[in-house]
Amino acid sequence: MEMEMRAREDIKAGQDLTPPLPPLTFALHHQSPTSSDIRAALRLLPSLPSTSTSPPPRLFGLLTNRDRLMSSPDPDVLSMIREGAREMSTHGRPNLYNDDVALEEALLCLVMTNAVEVQDNNGRMLGIAVYDHNFSWINHSCSPNASYRFFFSHSNTPSFSNHSNMLIVPAFFNDVQTQGKSDVCSTSQLKQGCERYGPSIIVRSIKRINKGEAVTVPYTDLLQPKAMRQAELWSKYQFVCCCKRCTASPPTYVDRTLEEISAYSLELNSRFDHHFNRDEANQKLTDYMDEVVTEYLSVGDPESCCKKMEHLLNQGLLCELSETGEGKVVLNLRLHPLHHLALNAYTTLASAYKIRSNDLLALNSDNDAHNLEAFNMSRTSAGYSLLLAGATDYLFQSESSLIASAANFWVSAGESLLTLARSSGWNLFVKPGKPVSNSSLKTHKCSKCSLMDRLEVNGPAENADFGNISCKFLDCISNMTRKVWNSITYSCAHLQTYKDPINFSRLSKSSNLWDLQAHCGSIDEGSHFGSEGSISRIKAQVYTEEVKVSIFQLGVHCLAYGGYLANICYGKNSHLT
Ligand SMILES: [Zn+2]
Ligand SMILES: [Zn+2]
Incomplete structure (x- = not known):
C-alpha cells in the first residue's frame, strides 16, 4: 500500500499548500564522526514506544523502506546501514530487540528514505530534516506540480494543529485497502510533549492543480537528463520513476536536449x-x-x-x-x-x-x-x-x-x-x-x-x-x-x-x-x-x-x-x- 497527497480543491500556481510543518527530526551537517543521518535517526529513537515485535514497515506513518534498502545490490548501502545501526546502538540505549539492531536499522532507513536537505536562504546546505506524513507522503515526479521551502523563524510558527490552510489530503495510491488505515499509523506514535524543533517546511504549488490530483515534488535535480535522475532515485530510494516526463515517448524536448x-x-x-x-x-x-x-x-x-x-x-x-x-x-x-x-x-x-x-x-x-x-x-x-x-x-x-x-x-x-x-x-x-x-x-x-x-x-x-x-x-x-x-x-x-x-x-x-x-x-x-x-x-x-x-x-x-x-x-x- 502506498500513500500520496492530493489536492483538496482546485489550486492555482503560486499558492501555499501547507502551513509551516515542523520536523520530526533534524540534524545539522557539521564535522562529526557521526553522520547527519545517524544523528537524525538517534533523535527519533526515544520517541518510539517500547515493543518487542520486529519493527513495522512504517514508523511515525513513514515508510522505512528497510527491506528494499537492505536488499540493495550495492554493498555500500548495506554496510552503511549495518554499521550505522550498530553505532546507534552504542549510544546508550538498551536494545529492544534482543541482540539485533532491527529498530535502529529501520530508523536509519526511514531517515535515508524521507530526509530532505535543508538549505538556508543563500542555498547553503545546513543539514537534513524529516517531516511527518503531510510532507513525506508527497510523491516524486520529474515534472512536479509543487515545490517546498524552509521556514526558520521560531517565534510565529503557526501551531501544528492548525489544519485550516492545509490544501492537501492523504490518499491511498493504487487503492489496495487490504490493510486498515490504522496500520499506516501517524505521528500519534510520537510520545506526548515531544518537542519538534528545527526548520519548518512549506509546500507550494508551481502549476495549476485540479481537485483530487496528486501533488508531487522533486526528489532530484530536474536539470539532469533522464538516465542520471533515474540512477540517483534508484540508488537513494530504490524505485524506478514512471512519471510522465520519464515515460514520454519519444523523450521530451528537454530530456533530449540535456544530453544532445x-x-x-x-x-x-x-x-x-x-x-x-x-x-x-x-x-x-x-x-x-x-x-x-x-x-x-x-x-x-x-x-x-x-x-x-x-x-x-x-x-x-x-x-x-x-x-x-x-x-x-x-x-x-x-x-x-x-x-x-x-x-x-x-x-x-x-x-x-x-x-x-x-x-x-x-x-x-x-x-x-x-x-x-x-x-x-x-x-x-x-x-x-x-x-x-x-x-x-x-x-x-x-x-x-x-x-x-x-x-x-x-x-x-x-x-x-x-x-x-x-x-x-x-x-x-x-x-x-x-x-x-x-x-x-x-x-x-x-x-x-x-x-x-x-x-x-x-x-x-x-x-x-x-x-x-x-x-x-x-x-x-x-x-x-x-x-x-x-x-x-x-x-x-x-x-x-x-x-x-x-x-x-x-x-x-x-x-x-x-x-x-x-x-x-x-x-x-x-x-x-x-x-x-x-x-x-x-x-x-x-x-x-x-x-x-x-x-x-x-x-x-x-x-x-x-x-x-x-x-x-x-x-x-x-x-x-
Ligand atoms: Zn522592460
Ligand atoms: Zn521521472
Missing part, C-alpha cells in the same frame, strides 16, 4: 552520422568535466579550470569510441549549448571568473593593467551568468517545473550585471558619470514591460497572465541584451560564439546549426585584438556611459523577472524577491 551531443570525424572531415555509442560518449564527456571540477576543488586554480572548460565548449573532446559492429572510431565530441554539462560549465565559469576578478583586485588596486583585466573578467562572469539564465529559461519554456532553477539563475544574472554596472572599472574608460545606485533600482521604471507593476503582483498566478508577463519581460531582456552583448563578451572568445544568449529557438529549428557554426568558425583567441587603432575604436564603442546604463537596466530586469518567478515558487518574502 554531436560527433565530428577528423578522418572523414565531416559530421559523423553513423551509429556510435552515445552513452559511452556522454560518459567520457562527464568524466572529463568531473576531472576538471575535482582538480579545481582540490588545487584551487580557477584559471586552469576556465581554460579546460572553455576548451571543451569550444573545441570539443577528442576520444576513441566503439562504433556499432565496426570496432573503434576516433571522434570529436561536442556538447549542445543546452546539454546539462554545458549548463554546469556556465555555472562554474561564472563563479571562476568572478573569483579571478576579485583576486586581481585584491592584489593591487592601483595598477591599471590589473584593474582592466579584473574588469574584463567581471564582464565575462556576468556573460556566463546571463547565458546560464537564458539557457535555463529556454528549457523552462517547455518544462514549467524548472521554474525554481530559472528564478535562481535570473536573480544571479541580475546581481552579476548590477555588480558589473557599478564596477569602478568603467572609470578606466569613461568619465565617472552619475553613479548607479540602489535607489535607482527602486525608482527604475520600464514603460515596455511596466516592470514595477509586475513586482507588485503577489497573488497566485493565472496561467494566461503569467504567459503574458513573462513574454514581456523576456522581450525587454532580449532587446537590452542585444545592445550590450558585444560589450559583455568583448574579452571572451568563447562567449562571442553565442550570437543571442536569450533566444535559443534557432537551435531547435535546425539541430545542425549549432555544431556547424562551432565547427566551421574556429576561434582565433587573439583575433579581436587587432592593431592599436582598432582597439581604441572598439573600446570607444564597448565602454561607453550608454553601455554602462544599459547593463544596469538589463540587470534590474533580470532581477525583477527572477523575483517574479521566485514569487510563484517560493512566495512573497523569499530570499529572491
